[in-house]
Amino acid sequence: MYHRLRIQVIISTLFRSSTTMSARPFAPERQLALSAVRRACALTSSVFNKLVKNETLTKGDKSPVTVGDYAAQALISVMLKNSFPADPIVGEEDAAELRVEEGSVLRERIIALANEALVAPLVEGDKAEWGIGPGQEKTSDELLDAIDRGNHDGGRTGRMWTIDPIDGTKGFLRGEQYAVCVSLLVDAQVQLGIIGCPNLPVDASKPDGERGCIFVAVRGQGCQQIPLTGSTETALSMPAFTPSSLNFLESVEALHSSHSTTDTISSILGITRPPLRMDSQAKYGCLARGDGGLYLRMPTGVGYREKIWDHAPGAILVEEAGGIVTDSRGAPLDFGLGRTLGENFGVVAAGKEVHSAVLDAVQQATGTKAKA
Numbered sequence: 001m002y003h004r005l006r007i008q009v010i011i012s013t014l015f016r017s018s019t020t021m022s023a024r025p026f027a028p029e030r031q032l033a034l035s036a037v038r039r040a041c042a043l044t045s046s047v048f049n050k051l052v053k054n055e056t057l058t059k060g061d062k063s064p065v066t067v068g069d070y071a072a073q074a075l076i077s078v079m080l081k082n083s084f085p086a087d088p089i090v091g092e093e094d095a096a097e098l099r100v101e102e103g104s105v106l107r108e109r110i111i112a113l114a115n116e117a118l119v120a121p122l123v124e125g126d127k128a129e130w131g132i133g134p135g136q137e138k139t140s141d142e143l144l145d146a147i148d149r150g151n152h153d154g155g156r157t158g159r160m161w162t163i164d165p166i167d168g169t170k171g172f173l174r175g176e177q178y179a180v181c182v183s184l185l186v187d188a189q190v191q192l193g194i195i196g197c198p199n200l201p202v203d204a205s206k207p208d209g210e211r212g213c214i215f216v217a218v219r220g221q222g223c224q225q226i227p228l229t230g231s232t233e234t235a236l237s238m239p240a241f242t243p244s245s246l247n248f249l250e251s252v253e254a255l256h257s258s259h260s261t262t263d264t265i266s267s268i269l270g271i272t273r274p275p276l277r278m279d280s281q282a283k284y285g286c287l288a289r290g291d292g293g294l295y296l297r298m299p300t301g302v303g304y305r306e307k308i309w310d311h312a313p314g315a316i317l318v319e320e321a322g323g324i325v326t327d328s329r330g331a332p333l334d335f336g337l338g339r340t341l342g343e344n345f346g347v348v349a350a351g352k353e354v355h356s357a358v359l360d361a362v363q364q365a366t367g368t369k370a371k372a
């Protein structure tokens, strides 16, 4: 009797844990991508500390970013290939320039950094079968091939990952905000988004407190924040804003998003609080947790096409935290057009309560026609 009961308890415990694991779509992808982003954040922080802070490479020199970009994309791509070998990747970087520089200091640095990140000891949640941990070095050719696996053209159907190994390069060089960004698209819909922000305060009300957060969202499973150095997950949901309590999140770089257009929109909406300017997709994470009520990205001119890796991870964070993300005409962002979002009509991300008022204001400010 005692044995039967014990067996039943064991079976039901096993059943419960296996159903919770298998019942959650994209659980393996989430776990692996979290680990990859965490490792890539450690890599990029070490590039900053070793090469930028002590000015081994000057800030005017593009190479520290290049080293970090390539090495982080190689690392993430190797990890994705180990577990999901059939999934293509739309990554920002490609290795063409590195291939002609065999033996160069730059290339050797990149290989060493990627391998250092791959062989770092396993932490909670990591699995050796992901091809990480001691002894898991890759050759130069394997790492260059991994970078080039990011050459996929994108498209309307099938599974594909996006990687932006360092988003917000200007912020990275200033020692301010930047982000490591990964997403999984299935038939052009974002199903998983992960953004690692090594320099972002864990709590916006404590700007001098602990720094380093990861934001993660799976479609239908909400948006969570996890400290970079821990595993405690905090569910995020956007607070309800009204125009009087709203403030903008926008790019630091006026070339990336028109500050003057947002100023006009701000006065149409009667917003009095100053904008919160920061680089990178950290803005989407901050919006999801309520540090600001509205992220606007208004084109500064014709010609620039937004890239899918610059918006797919962020968009799902905001949607899963209860917000709405569209272009400035009210149309959904289309991640099925290829590597870019096609024609660029900006981005409007905001809470449900204010999104349509913002679209109206954008229409007034720019003379464009917003969809109902």
Ligand SMILES: Nc1ncnc2c1ncn2[C@@H]1O[C@H](COP(=O)(O)O)[C@@H](O)[C@H]1OP(=O)(O)O
Residues within 6 Å of the ligand: 167, 168, 169, 250, 251, 252, 253, 255, 256, 257, 278, 279, 280, 281, 300, 304, 310
């Ligand atoms: N003219 C432009 N308009 C909008 N975004 C741009 C433009 N030029 C570069 N970007 C991209 O903006 C992102 C950073 O945005 P933010 O200002 O919000 O931090 C980067 O991915 C950067 O791409 P890239 O990595 O190729 O430089």
Ligand SMILES: [Mg+2]
Residues within 6 Å of the ligand: 164, 166, 167, 168, 309, 310
């Ligand atoms: Mg980017």
Ligand SMILES: [Mg+2]
Residues within 6 Å of the ligand: 069, 092, 164, 165, 166, 167, 168, 169
């Ligand atoms: Mg980038």
Ligand SMILES: [Mg+2]
Residues within 6 Å of the ligand: 092, 169
């Ligand atoms: Mg770039």
